[in-house]
Amino acid sequence: MKLQDTLSNSEQTLDVSKKVRVYLCGVTVYDESHIGHARTIIVFDVLRKYLENKGISVEFIQNFTDVDDKIINRAKLENSTAEQISTRYIQNYFDDFDRLNVKRATKYPKATEHIDDIINFIKGLIEKNMAYVSKNGVYFSVSKFPQYGKLSKKKIDELQSGARIEVDEAKEDPLDFALWKFSDVPPLWDSPWGKGRPGWHIECSAMSIRYLGENFDIHGGGRDLIFPHHENEIAQSESFTSKQFAKIWMHVGMVTINGEKMSKSLGNIKSIKHVLDNWGANIIRLFCLSGHYSKPIDYSEELLKENLIKWRQAETCYYELIHANGEKQNSEIESLVKEIHSEFDDSLESDFNTHLALLTFFKLVKEVNYLAAEEKMNLNDAKIIIPEFERMLEILGLVIPKITLDKKQEIDNLITAREQLRKEKKFQEADKIRDKINEMNINLIDHKGKTIWMIKEKIKADIQ
DSSP states (O other): OEEEETTTTEEEEOOOSSOEEEEEOOOBSSSOOBHHHHHHHHHHHHHHHHHHHTTOOEEEEEOBBOOSHHHHHHHHHTTOOHHHHHHHHHHHHHHHHHHTTOOOOSBOOBGGGOHHHHHHHHHHHHHTTSEEEOSSEEEEOGGGOTTTTTTTTOOHHHHHHHSOOOOOTTOSSTTOEEEEEEOSSSSOBOOTTOSEEEOHHHHHHHHHHHHHOSSEEEEEEEGGGIIIIIHHHHHHHHHHHSSOOEEEEEEEOOEEETTEEOOTTTTOOOBHHHHHHHHHHHHHHHHHHSSOTTSOEEEOHHHHHHHHHHHHHHHHHHHHHHHOOOSOOOTTHHHHHHHHHHHHHHHHHBTOOHHHHHHHHHHHHHHHHHHHHTTOOOHHHHHHHHHHHHHHHHHHTOOOOOOOHHHHHHHHHHHHHHHHHHHTTOHHHHHHHHHHHHHTTEEEEEOSSOEEEEEOOOOHHHHO
């Protein structure tokens, strides 16, 4: 597998000869997670599921930033505590992402649980003369890390002259960033330099190295984290270890709305819960995977509707497969499935192109639906197709609830009984069975020689 590395600006080969170690920057838990967070986390969820499908072990660490000025300000606003705010939004995070069928990380470290690791990290930077204590806290000395800007491709002198940087007379250089902030406002901890709390960037360096070691495989996050967050992580981590920090830096493009970044000031933030309640997990996942992960994607109801139409085709495909009968075999099916398998995997192994992978998935869907409509789909073909269809669903994190043989037989019997009652002109009894079928959200699909049924996922936006 080759992935585009932001640092080298080139494709790098992922070493899959041993466990793949991934660190993904998680959310700051002061508010509901939004569709932008969903895209980044879904992209990495599919990456992990693909690797694990190939038998590759993945150590997946995703942090929670649970100490931050935004959390403290939210607590003040609600007359609450930072811990109560972060606990609430961590639980909401799990509610959202469990519904999105995202596999839980190996571990979710929280900054507040790693204060000792952070303090030891800062001590090491001070001992190496890469950080200093000021009246406001402990700062990293950017000028002592000559490679600063190598990830974002920004030059130190340009940053000093052009960037709008928060003025702090306690800094030796305007670019220096906080490792430890002195404070008397909870939450705070004792440190060798004074009471306070960690800066944002140092948290991820301390936690990633603690769980994955000094040189791990992939560090990921949204493109908005490249500067300053990931740039600062590299500076302090490589200063501390004297080693390369992450081997590959993988960044996911933003979700925009009408071409604009989501922001509270514009009032255009779409929470995951809102979109889930209206569209469901499958449509959100299709939307988030529909473009190349590194490029921005624009959120619109039209795009969601397009994905809903595609999803209905995938549902139909599944039910055509489970209803297939007859023994005659289509000689081209085995070669079609092999071709689909190769195309799908090649798409993901070439800089993780989920857009092309989805095109391949729907190529199979279209072919199955065509063969079924022409009454050329039989039981032996279905047995060859179903494992590959389900493999792609599993990797993409899409879910069509499986129908057990007993449930299938129960519904078949209901439909047969209704048809018999109608033939006998017992319409009142037939209508009772029809009502029962409707309650089960069953739709009928007519073919030339037969009628089959399917259960469509209930999607609120589809009903409105």
